[in-house]
Amino acid sequence: MLTGDRPTGALHIGHYFGSIRNRVKLQRSGAEIWQLIADYQVITDREVAGDIRGSVTNLLVDNIAAGLDPEQATIFTHSSVPALNQLMLPFLSLVSVAELQRNPTVKDEARTAGITSIGGLLLTYPVHQAADILFCKANVVPVGRDQLPHIEQTRVIARRFNDRYGHVFPEPDALLSEAPLILGTDGTKMSKSKGNVIELRMSADETAKKIKGAKTDAERHITWDPDHRPEVANLLQVISLCEGTDPEQVAAEIGDGGGGALKARLTDAVNTELAPLRERRNELAADVGYLTSVLAAGNERANQMAEATLAEVRDAMGMDYRTLV
Template identity: 80%
Template sequence: MLTGDRPTGALHIGHYFGSIKNRLKLQELGAEIWQIIADYQVITDREVAGDIVGNVRNLLLDSLAAGVDPEKATFFTHSSVPALNQLLLPFLSLVSVAELQRNPTVKDEAATAGIKAISGLMLTYPVHQAADILFCKGNVVPVGKDQLPHIEQTRVVARRFNERYGAIFPEPDALLSEVPMILGTDGTKMSKSKGNVVELRMTADETAKKIKGAKTDSERFITYDPENRPEVANLLELIGLCEGVAPATVAEEIGNGGGGELKKRLTEAINTELAPLRVRRAELAADPGYVEGVLRRGNERANEVAEATLAEVRTAMGMSYA
């Protein structure tokens, strides 16, 4: 399984419920987990990377604190694995510019970021992601629905390479989360860049403050109606994820308690859910050498695998000269 995150800031509850919990389930089932920290992809939709070192460390801390086991998972950064990135060159020869320009996810991400002129890096982002997945022969990729076009592009790259040069790569399958899209506190998609997130590392008080400002609606009586009351439904779904209770049941229990009771219960639910993670995170943050060692060992392993895969590719393409 290949999964990953862009180090643009600390992880939030959208990552936790939508992706990390799935990673933990797969870890328990014995899947080999590769977790990329996609530092090169930070600059696909922004001019500067920001505090990239700090963000990489925060992302690692959040993942480890959540329970991803470095003995079962390989953490690595894009920029530290040259052979992975070199796969981008032959892969680009397998797709047309028109195919890249039609990718709906790239268009949506550019629109969200307010980008009018798409850079070459952003346009080829789906092929770069194909290299991320295929260098380690990844065959399962947990994604949201908005990322399905990227996985299909990876399948196309793998298929065309195998047809042209010989079977080397699997055609990976997407693993969709059962968790609905989690909205931010402003009622739009939860995003670090929007500042509408509840970060995993927040204190209980910071979490309460964030949730207090979450958007609901003018109706006092709480009902679960995702179509007509999306913001209220979102908060009910979050409670349900924390407590293991159906959102409709939570709504019935709150009823006339209104938005105030809804937010109070959500605050308690999230703080209870994340309490062990936050304790573990503080412990890990106090031992920076351990965290650095996890990344160093992961980068070493990723380089070994990427170089072996690149050697396979060169041989298949008739470019092995030694």
């Protein structure tokens, strides 16, 4: 299994319910976990990377605090694995510019970032992700629904490479979470750039304040109606994910309690769910030596895997020059 995060800021509950919990479940089931911190992808839609070192540290801390075990999972950074990134060259030869321009996720990323002219790195973002997934022969990728076009592009690249050069890569499948899309506190797509997120590192009081300002609607009686009351349904969904209950049941229990009761229950549910993670997070953040050693070990293993895969690709393409006889 391969999954990853861009270090553009702290992770939030959208990441947690959309992907991180699946990572931990897969780890417990015995799956081989590859966890990418996609530092190169930070500059796909922005001119500067910001405090990228701090963001990389935050991602490392959040994932371990959530339950990812560095003894079982390989956690690594893009920029530390040259052979992975070199796979982009043969992969780019397998896709057309028109295919890349049609990718809806690329368009959405550009629109969210306010980009009117898509740069080369953002345009080839799906190919870079294909290299991320295929370098370790991943066959399962936990994603949100908005990332499905990227997984399909990866499958296309794997299929075309295998057809042209012989079978090297599996065609990976997407693993959708139980919550493929969680809205932000303003009722739109949750995004760090919009400031509408509940970060995993927030204190209980900060979480309560954020939820207090969450958008609902004018109707007092709480019902489960995702089609007509998306903001209310979103909050009910998060409660159900935290408590392991049915959102319709939660709505019935709150009933005439209105938005105030809904937000109070949500605050309690989120803070209870994240309390162990936050406690572990504080411990990890204080142990810089341990975090450094985890990333160094992960980068070393990722390099070994990437170099082996690149050698296999060169051999399949007839570009292995270790002997000319």
